[in-house]
Amino acid sequence: MIPDQLDELLDASAPPRTTIETAELRAMLSEAQTAAQPRRRTRRVAVVSGVLGLLLVGGAGIATASSDWLWSPGLENPDRSYTYTAPTWGQCEIRYSGWDTHNPLTQLQVDRIIDDWFASTDVEAAAAPYVAKYLAAFESDQAESDEEITDPRMPDLNAWFAHDQALSEALHEELKANGIDTGRGDLEGAEAHSQLHCEYEDWGGEGGTP
Amino acid sequence: MTRHPEDAALIAAFEASASDLLAYLSRRVGPDDAADLLGETMVVAWRRVRRLPDDPERARMWLFGVARGTLLNHARGERRRWALADRIRSHAGEDLSAAPADAWADVRDAIARLDPELAELVRLVHWDGFSLTDAAELLGIPASTARGRYQRAKGELRAALSMEAPLA
Numbered sequence: 096m097i098p099d100q101l102d103e104l105l106d107a108s109a110p111p112r113t114t115i116e117t118a119e120l121r122a123m124l125s126e127a128q129t130a131a132q133p134r135r136r137t138r139r140v141a142v143v144s145g146v147l148g149l150l151l152v153g154g155a156g157i158a159t160a161s162s163d164w165l166w167s168p169g170l171e172n173p174d175r176s177y178t179y180t181a182p183t184w185g186q187c188e189i190r191y192s193g194w195d196t197h198n199p200l201t202q203l204q205v206d207r208i209i210d211d212w213f214a215s216t217d218v219e220a221a222a223a224p225y226v227a228k229y230l231a232a233f234e235s236d237q238a239e240s241d242e243e244i245t246d247p248r249m250p251d252l253n254a255w256f257a258h259d260q261a262l263s264e265a266l267h268e269e270l271k272a273n274g275i276d277t278g279r280g281d282l283e284g285a286e287a288h289s290q291l292h293c294e295y296e297d298w299g300g301e302g303g304t305p
Numbered sequence: 306m307t308r309h310p311e312d313a314a315l316i317a318a319f320e321a322s323a324s325d326l327l328a329y330l331s332r333r334v335g336p337d338d339a340a341d342l343l344g345e346t347m348v349v350a351w352r353r354v355r356r357l358p359d360d361p362e363r364a365r366m367w368l369f370g371v372a373r374g375t376l377l378n379h380a381r382g383e384r385r386r387w388a389l390a391d392r393i394r395s396h397a398g399e400d401l402s403a404a405p406a407d408a409w410a411d412v413r414d415a416i417a418r419l420d421p422e423l424a425e426l427v428r429l430v431h432w433d434g435f436s437l438t439d440a441a442e443l444l445g446i447p448a449s450t451a452r453g454r455y456q457r458a459k460g461e462l463r464a465a466l467s468m469e470a471p472l473a
Contacts (some may be wrong), residue, residue, distance in 0.1 A: 105412065114324055
């Protein structure tokens, strides 16, 4: 086969490259590795015999206070993870399933957007503007209610609902920014799941098998 | 720093491809921002390290895919300055200023005058060393489309550089 002179020219025309010293590269990789780690103090080890937390379709699942921990099916992968600090339950993690859209083509697109968003975005910072809004709304509703609130879990439950809603809204904004659900009904009938696990959570006997 | 086999594999993959990634990013955003985007590429790669392919060629391809994702975020205005990237930035500046005017400038100019999507395909194949199939995958286009674009690009380059097509 006769070599193509144009191929040779094109190969040779590559601009000179900057050589990155190994020590610099490794230092940068180390810094990046630190930046990539979720900001949580502890993470419990999942065990197969653990207690399964509830998973509510279209809503959020809650965890049990058991130290044996198992994420619900579809949420074992921590890539779609969001962390926050609860008033008394300490460090909490919400894992998010994304959206089941019932449309294979839309699903591929939605999954890619969600994966990219969680991987490349400070999701806690992205949700932060919405957290205060939801928290204020919940607390305002409760303050105006005639019922006396005696549940000691309420501040932690409010925090959970606020962060879960904020995460969903921030993610929805991201999907819209990428052309999803902008009037074509891409997410019509779609379902999302999430599950919560906190360091010192106490569900008072609710939310799973004690 | 290394605690898991995939950690070592990712470090090895970056050591093999970091300069290529920096060159790829520099072409798109210039050397200053490219150093920061290389840092972002590293962060995302660490978050997804368990998805790193075992095969070195696929691992290189995977890193370029991650880098392409950081470029898309960069286009939306998301950026982060990396202190460690300053040294890479300064090296890049030195390398560029030290680079002699070479004989290939007219070829690079001809590539730059192509339609951008044709030019990027030519660069991925001839400067980054990707096969046409892998370049298509990276760009998210069918291989058949890439083949068509590549033939068109080479036809235009031959005309621009006054070169004859080789005999079959």
